[in-house]
Amino acid sequence: MTDPDISFSAEDIGAETPYVYTRWGNPTVDQLERKLASLEGTEAAVAFASGMAAISGLLLQTLQAGDHLIMSDAAYAGASELANDLLPRSGITVTRVNLSDLAAVAAAFRPATRLVYAETPANPILRLSDIQALADLAHAHGARLAVDSTFATPIATRPAALGADFVVHSLTKYICGHGDALGGAILGRHEDIAKIRQGTGIHFGGVLSPFNAWLILRGLATLPLRMRAHAENALAVAQFLESHPKVTRVIYPGLESHPQHELARRQMDNFSGMLTFQTKDGRETARKLAKQLEIIHYAVSLGHQRSLVFYLPTDDLLRTSFHMDAAQEASYRQFAGDGVFRLSVGLETPEDLIRDLKQALD
Ligand SMILES: *Cc1c(COP(=O)(O)O)cnc(C)c1O
Secondary structure (H helix, E strand, O other): OOOOOOOOOOHHHHOOOOOOOOOOOOHHHHHHHHHHHHOOOOOOEEEEHHHHHHHHHHHHHHOOOOEEEEEEEOOOOOHHHHOOHHHHHHEEEEEEEEOOOOHHHHHHHOEEEEEEEEEEEOOOOOOOHHHHHHHHHHHHHEEEEEEOOOHHHHHHHHHHOOOEEEEEEEHHHHHHHOOOOOOHHHOOOHHHHHHHHHHHHHOOOOOHHHHHHHHHHHHHHHHHHHHHHHHHHHHHHHHHHHHHOOEEEEEEEOOOOOOHHHHHHHHOOOOOOOOEEEEEEEEHHHHHHHHHHOOOEOOOOOOOOOOEEEEEEHHHHHHHHOOOHHHHHHHHHHHHHOOOEEEEEOOHHHHHHHHHHHHHOO
16 A cells, blocks of 8 residues: 555555546546446446457456457457457457357357457447347356447447446447547446456556547437437438348348347347448449448448448458358358448438439449
8 A cells, every 4th residue: 555645556546536647537538437337327437548448458357368258250340350369369268159149159158258248239240149148148157248339329228237247339439429539438337347447547558538538528418319310310221222123131220121120129229320231243332332422421430420331341351350160151141141331320311311322323
């Protein structure tokens, strides 16, 4: 223990510590963390410089050499690459499983399994995972469940209420909502979050800048209204795409044709603004969309006020990010085909978005 009158160390930092240094604590970042925890219904939250800083912080803080992680076989590419590369190099064993297949999840547990890491809806294919069922399985095996809920937002789903021990967000997406700030967060119990804050915020240093926290707080104020509009627009666009002769498949949790629509209804109060679609010749269509779209931007990222579309060829993703075995690849291809257009439907007038897609596709 250091002498509190003249000194302190990372061990002493807690809720009562004055704001002496922004990597240890900042009032604007604190305010954002408290609002996020309140929205998600968790005891605490810790913010990071990006979604990936939150994910790497969570994995490196909850796992150590000798531990085993079960992770979705389809997940955000950055998280996938981290699990394929850095974690095994650190002595952590990773099993990638299709988390929508509960029998496969149950078979993947080992005595050393500490964490199950899910993403629902999963980026980019919008496959869902049953949070409550995964939490029950994880807890029965002495492990914990983390859920990346970036696509759902707390307006749609509150994973902690369904049993998840950790909730992860890329604040860069819907929660900021305006495409002008990076951020990430991990939410959970006081004790766990304090440990993560100390280990990753204070020691790794990937903390959120107060200015970005301020931008994200501004975005958060309209999150419920924006999510309602995103979902309404996405449903209208999804229905248009389903009826378009050049489109072979549309995946949107709010469509009855989504293979897990029942689960979506049970687990999501809002179907969010993300959809994927396919056309016969994806690469050719991608070139056309990149050149001809006038309102929708052909660009990465998602969850912003403006609509964004990007083509993700299945071959490329399998090579760079996913490392699936033959059975997983077959199941992925059955769900997602040879490539998907990931469309983040923005807040524009839906008729304008539909007209824009129509002129570019026709
Ligand atoms: C974008 C994204 C991330 C990474 O977030 P950054 O803020 O870009 O680091 C993680 N998970 C999901 C589901 C994402 O869409």
